[in-house]
Amino acid sequence: MEIRLNTPLTPEAVKTLKPGDTVYLTGVLYAARDAAHKKLMELLDAGQPLPFDLKGAVIYYVGPSPTKEGEVIGSAGPTTSSRMDAYTPRLLELGLKGMVGKGRRSEAVKKSMVEQGAVYFAAIGGAGALIKETILAQEVVAYPELGPEAVRKLEVKDFPVTVIIDSEGQDLYELGREAYLAWKAENED
Template identity: 55%
Template structure:
């Protein structure tokens, strides 16, 4: 199925999405990679407030290239999500509802997705220039000293992604392999 959805995500939207669905996201999402996640974890451990409210929000694992003249952002392709796996369960337990990246997730992240009614989406790796066209505004909101790894608030229109792990824990990376192997055997 294909859906046009709005970020931040609500429970009803997440509940209807199934592994394998194509989505086009409009609204507000945030970017954060390894260094920003490490700082957020340190803030949590120190009892400090996070620089963004994760409740209901979406984090895109991405560090953009510099913007060309007249554009809000440069190439904006996804980063390998497993690098954030040690931080994701904590953020999901704090209310994060969506993550966008590429690649597999750990069992701990999948458990946290199911426990919190969240989703994991994949953006197409290697298509950063194309993905940047769906970003209409970009603003650094935290950790400016991290450069490309700073946390950014993005306004997106019809940002394309695929539901990989839905709120029930169905995982496209696993089901697609099983489906392919079954078709190949016949």
């Protein structure tokens, strides 16, 4: 199923998403990788506000390559999401509703997603040059010293993602494996 959503995500919109859905996001995504997540945790530990509002926010786990002259952003493919697993439950508790990356998530993250009503999307790894075409503007909002890992506000239009884990904890990676094993058992000679 193809779905078009605007950010920030509402709880109602998140509840409609199921593993395997193709979603086109329009609005703002925040780019942040592990170094930025560590700094965000330091701010929270110090009782300081975050540099962006987490309510309904979607974080894209990306560190774009350098921007060429005349372009909005460099190649912007996803990084491995498990690098952010230690930080994610805390951000979900503060209102984060969506994450975009690649790869599996920990059981702790999945549990927190269910508790907080959040969704995990995958972007296509290796397609960063194509993905960047959906990014209309970018602005560094925190930690410029981190270079490509700075927190960026990305304005996107029809940013393509696939729902991997829904707000009920259903995981496309697990469902796909189960379906394959069932098919294999039915079709073995």
